[in-house]
Amino acid sequence: MNVRKPTAPSSTSRLTTPVLIVTMFVLALSACVLGLVVWKGYEARQNALAQSETEMRNLAHSLAEHASHTIQTIDVVMDDLVAFLRLPSHPSRQTLDARLREVADNLDQINELVVFDANGNIRYASLAMPPSINNADRSYFVHHRDSTDNSLQITGPMLSRHSGRPIIALTRRIENADGSFAGVVIATIESDYFTDFYKTLNLGPDGAITLAASDGRIMIRWPSAAEGKDLSNTVLLRELLPRGPQGYNVETSPFDGLVKYYAYERVQRYPLLVTVARTEASVLARWHEGIRSDALVASAMLACVVLLAAVLAGQLRNRQRFEAILRERDARHRLIDANIGDVVVLLDEHGVVNFMSESVEAVLGFTPDEMVGRVYADMLHPDDVAGVRAMGRRLVDAKDGLRAEFRMERADATIVWLEANFRYTRQNGKPGNHIVCTLRDVTRRKEMEDEVDALNSRLAELARTDGLTSLPNRRAHEDFIEDAFAAHAQLSVLMIDVDYFKGFNDGLGHQAGDQGLKLIGSLLAGAVAAIGGHAARYGGEEFAIVLPGADAEAAMQLAHLIRREIRQLGLANPASPAGYLTVSIGVATRTAETNDPATLVRDADTALYQAKRTGRNRSVAALVHVADAVPLAPRADAETAPSTPEATRVPNA
Structure with a gap:
C-alpha cells in the first residue's frame, strides 16, 4: 500500500513567522525603552530647572539679608555716635579713639571708623596711628556738607586713602546743636568682607553674585570685578524691579555675554540690590549626568532585548521545526496504528467500557482486561464527573463529536490529566449505540499551563x-x-x-x-x-x-x-x-x-x-x-x- 507522505511546511513559512514576531517584539520593547528615557529626561529637566529656581531665590534672599544685617549693625553704631557727638561735652580724644577701636574690633565688618570735622580733617578715629589726610573733596563729604539729609549714605566702591584697598563707605552727617554742619562720621567695609563670604558658595562655572546700588551702580561682583559696568540699562532695572522687589529671570549677561538664569532681591531698608546668576550648563549639569546614565542603562536594556530576541527567534524556529516533526509523525502513526499514540475506548450506551486499546497500560498503568466492564464515570475524578455527564447529554447532537479534559487515577494512585474526544458511532448517517473515545495524556501540558499561569500571576504581582x-x-x-x-x-x-x-x-x-x-x-x-x-x-x-x-x-x-x-x-x-x-x-x-x-x-x-x-x-x-x-x-x-x-x-x- 502506498502511503503519501504529508507535506512539510516550507522553509519560507518556518523562517518568516519567527522573524516577524521577533521584529515586532524588538520594535515594541525598543519604543517603550526609548519613550521611557525621553519622558524621564523631560521630567528630570523640568525638575532641575524648578529646583534651581528655588535654590537661587533662597540664596538671593539670604545674601540680601546678609547685606542688610551687615549694614544695619553699622548704622546703629553710627546713629549712636552721631547722637553722642551732638552733646556739648565729650571725653578726651584718646578715650574716644579707644572706644572707636573697641567697636571696630568687635564688629568684623568694620575696617575703619573715623569722625571728620567740618573741614574734612580727622577728629576721632579707630586707627592706632591716624594719617594726616583731608577728605573734604570726597563725594560723600560734599553731599553731607551741602545737604541736611541725616540718613545713611552708602558710597563705593572706592580706594581707601589710608590702606589703598577697595572699600564701601557708610557715612552720616554730624550737626551742631543749632543744626549746622559739624562733620561726617564714616565706617568703611573692605570689599573682601563680602567676596570672602561669597566665595564659599558654589555656583558652578561662570556663576556670579552681584551687590549693586538701587541705581544700578555695581559695588561688589564675585568672582570677577566689573569695572566700568552697571545695571542701569538692563531689563532687571528697567522692567523687573519696578514690578516687585524680588524675582527670577533668564537673559544674556551684560558682563560676559553668556545666557544665565538669575534670581534677584532688593535689600530691605537700604538702597541695595543682590543678584545670583548661574549658566544654563551649570543649572542643568546634574540633569546632563542623569541623561548620560539613563542613556547607558537604555543601551544596556536594548542590548538585552536584542539578545533575548535572538534567543526567542531560535526557540520559535525550533518550536516550529518540532511541531512540524510531531505533525508528520502523528499523521504517520495514525495511518499505521491509531492505538500507538492514543488510547482508544469503546463505550456502550450506559457508559460501560466494552473495549480499550493496549496503550492504556502506558497511560493509566492498567491492562485492557482490568478496564473492560467498568463504568466510565466511576473511574473519573469526583470533581470532573458532572462536567463529563453534561457533555454526554450534548453528544448525541454533535456530529463532529465533543472534546473534554478530566482527571483519572492511575494504578499507582497518582492523578493523570486526559484529553478525550467522544463521538457516537454512525450507522446510515444516524448515531449508533456505542461511543468511540480517544484518550491522550496531557498531564505535562497541564502542568506547564499551571506553571505559566503561576508565573504570569507572579509577574503581574511584581509589576x-x-x-x-x-x-x-x-x-x-x-x-x-x-x-x-x-x-x-x-x-x-x-x-x-x-x-x-x-x-x-x-x-x-x-x-x-x-x-x-x-x-x-x-x-x-x-x-x-x-x-x-x-x-x-x-x-x-x-x-x-x-x-x-x-x-x-x-x-x-x-x-x-x-x-x-x-x-x-x-x-x-x-x-x-x-x-x-x-x-x-x-x-x-x-x-x-x-x-x-x-x-x-x-x-x-x-x-x-x-x-x-x-x-x-x-x-x-x-x-x-x-x-x-x-x-x-x-x-x-x-x-x-x-x-x-x-x-x-x-x-x-
Missing part, C-alpha cells in the same frame, strides 16, 4: 510591587486611589518625603539609604494595615498613603503618629539639622471641590512642599486646616532649622 520596600509601587497606588475615589465620598491622602535624604545617602552610603527606606516602608505598611489604608512607594524617597473613609483629623493624627514612630527608629542623619532621620508630610482630604484623584494628590503634594519649605520635619494639611505644620514633639522643632528669613538654609548652595 505592581516596589522591589526595595515590598510596598505597592506608584502604578498600584494610582489604581487604588482611582477605585477609592469612586467608592468613598470621604478620602484622605498623605504624601511623605524623607528629609535630607541625599545627604543621608552621601554621608552613610547607599546601603544605609536603602535600609532606611526599607524600615520606613515596613513602618508605613504596619501603620495602615489595621485601618484599611494603602501605603505605597511613590518614587525615590517619597511615599504615599491613601485612607478611604478618613477625614482630615484622622489623617493628620496618622501623619503625627508616622513622624513619631520614624523618630523612634533612631536613624542618625548627619545631613539633617535635627541629627536624625525625619520626614515631611503633606495631607489632603477630599472636599466637594475635589474633582478627581489627581487633584487630591496634587493638594497633598502642595502641602508636602509647604512642609519642606517651612523647615521640614513637620505635617502640613491642605484645604482643611486641622493642625497646620504641627511638629513631631516639643524638641523636634527646636532641632529643625527655623524658617525666619535670618536663618533660611540654602540647599545645595
Whole structure:
C-alpha cells in the first residue's frame, strides 16, 4: 500500500513567522525603552530647572539679608555716635579713639571708623596711628556738607586713602546743636568682607553674585570685578524691579555675554540690590549626568532585548521545526496504528467500557482486561464527573463529536490529566449505540499551563510591587486611589518625603539609604494595615498613603503618629539639622471641590512642599486646616532649622 507522505511546511513559512514576531517584539520593547528615557529626561529637566529656581531665590534672599544685617549693625553704631557727638561735652580724644577701636574690633565688618570735622580733617578715629589726610573733596563729604539729609549714605566702591584697598563707605552727617554742619562720621567695609563670604558658595562655572546700588551702580561682583559696568540699562532695572522687589529671570549677561538664569532681591531698608546668576550648563549639569546614565542603562536594556530576541527567534524556529516533526509523525502513526499514540475506548450506551486499546497500560498503568466492564464515570475524578455527564447529554447532537479534559487515577494512585474526544458511532448517517473515545495524556501540558499561569500571576504581582520596600509601587497606588475615589465620598491622602535624604545617602552610603527606606516602608505598611489604608512607594524617597473613609483629623493624627514612630527608629542623619532621620508630610482630604484623584494628590503634594519649605520635619494639611505644620514633639522643632528669613538654609548652595 502506498502511503503519501504529508507535506512539510516550507522553509519560507518556518523562517518568516519567527522573524516577524521577533521584529515586532524588538520594535515594541525598543519604543517603550526609548519613550521611557525621553519622558524621564523631560521630567528630570523640568525638575532641575524648578529646583534651581528655588535654590537661587533662597540664596538671593539670604545674601540680601546678609547685606542688610551687615549694614544695619553699622548704622546703629553710627546713629549712636552721631547722637553722642551732638552733646556739648565729650571725653578726651584718646578715650574716644579707644572706644572707636573697641567697636571696630568687635564688629568684623568694620575696617575703619573715623569722625571728620567740618573741614574734612580727622577728629576721632579707630586707627592706632591716624594719617594726616583731608577728605573734604570726597563725594560723600560734599553731599553731607551741602545737604541736611541725616540718613545713611552708602558710597563705593572706592580706594581707601589710608590702606589703598577697595572699600564701601557708610557715612552720616554730624550737626551742631543749632543744626549746622559739624562733620561726617564714616565706617568703611573692605570689599573682601563680602567676596570672602561669597566665595564659599558654589555656583558652578561662570556663576556670579552681584551687590549693586538701587541705581544700578555695581559695588561688589564675585568672582570677577566689573569695572566700568552697571545695571542701569538692563531689563532687571528697567522692567523687573519696578514690578516687585524680588524675582527670577533668564537673559544674556551684560558682563560676559553668556545666557544665565538669575534670581534677584532688593535689600530691605537700604538702597541695595543682590543678584545670583548661574549658566544654563551649570543649572542643568546634574540633569546632563542623569541623561548620560539613563542613556547607558537604555543601551544596556536594548542590548538585552536584542539578545533575548535572538534567543526567542531560535526557540520559535525550533518550536516550529518540532511541531512540524510531531505533525508528520502523528499523521504517520495514525495511518499505521491509531492505538500507538492514543488510547482508544469503546463505550456502550450506559457508559460501560466494552473495549480499550493496549496503550492504556502506558497511560493509566492498567491492562485492557482490568478496564473492560467498568463504568466510565466511576473511574473519573469526583470533581470532573458532572462536567463529563453534561457533555454526554450534548453528544448525541454533535456530529463532529465533543472534546473534554478530566482527571483519572492511575494504578499507582497518582492523578493523570486526559484529553478525550467522544463521538457516537454512525450507522446510515444516524448515531449508533456505542461511543468511540480517544484518550491522550496531557498531564505535562497541564502542568506547564499551571506553571505559566503561576508565573504570569507572579509577574503581574511584581509589576505592581516596589522591589526595595515590598510596598505597592506608584502604578498600584494610582489604581487604588482611582477605585477609592469612586467608592468613598470621604478620602484622605498623605504624601511623605524623607528629609535630607541625599545627604543621608552621601554621608552613610547607599546601603544605609536603602535600609532606611526599607524600615520606613515596613513602618508605613504596619501603620495602615489595621485601618484599611494603602501605603505605597511613590518614587525615590517619597511615599504615599491613601485612607478611604478618613477625614482630615484622622489623617493628620496618622501623619503625627508616622513622624513619631520614624523618630523612634533612631536613624542618625548627619545631613539633617535635627541629627536624625525625619520626614515631611503633606495631607489632603477630599472636599466637594475635589474633582478627581489627581487633584487630591496634587493638594497633598502642595502641602508636602509647604512642609519642606517651612523647615521640614513637620505635617502640613491642605484645604482643611486641622493642625497646620504641627511638629513631631516639643524638641523636634527646636532641632529643625527655623524658617525666619535670618536663618533660611540654602540647599545645595
